[in-house]
Amino acid sequence: MTPQDLLIAYALFGIPLGIGMGLLLGLVARHEGGWGGYASFRRRAARLGHISQVMLPLIGGFYALLLNGTQLDSTWAWIGSGLWVMGGLLLGVSLFLAAWQPRLKLVMPVPATAVFAGAFCFALARFAG
Numbered sequence: 001m002t003p004q005d006l007l008i009a010y011a012l013f014g015i016p017l018g019i020g021m022g023l024l025l026g027l028v029a030r031h032e033g034g035w036g037g038y039a040s041f042r043r044r045a046a047r048l049g050h051i052s053q054v055m056l057p058l059i060g061g062f063y064a065l066l067l068n069g070t071q072l073d074s075t076w077a078w079i080g081s082g083l084w085v086m087g088g089l090l091l092g093v094s095l096f097l098a099a100w101q102p103r104l105k106l107v108m109p110v111p112a113t114a115v116f117a118g119a120f121c122f123a124l125a126r127f128a129g
Helices: 003-029 041-066 075-100 102-107 108-127
Strands: none
Touching: 003 041, 003 075, 041 075, 041 102, 041 108, 075 102, 075 108, 102 108
């Protein structure tokens, strides 16, 4: 398995999973007061969690296409892929946890930083290798 394979697998499984989460959220969101109302933090965090579970795998698949080349097996590509996938999965989880218990929003910077660092590693893999 290469870093590209990991990102493509994340995209192929993560996008349908994120869409399924959106369908489940729609069951609650169709009620006016669902998750505390339209402008509530709980509902915004849940919606952002759903979107992150769709878009981060999609962007990860795009990065897999960008990494196609000689730098594919570089250390930076491996580190970036691991940070991107783990950070992406944990960011969605932390957003849903924050929607459930707002005080848990304090854990969100950790996976968000991992996603940022993964994107930076992809740039290093592409241009520093």
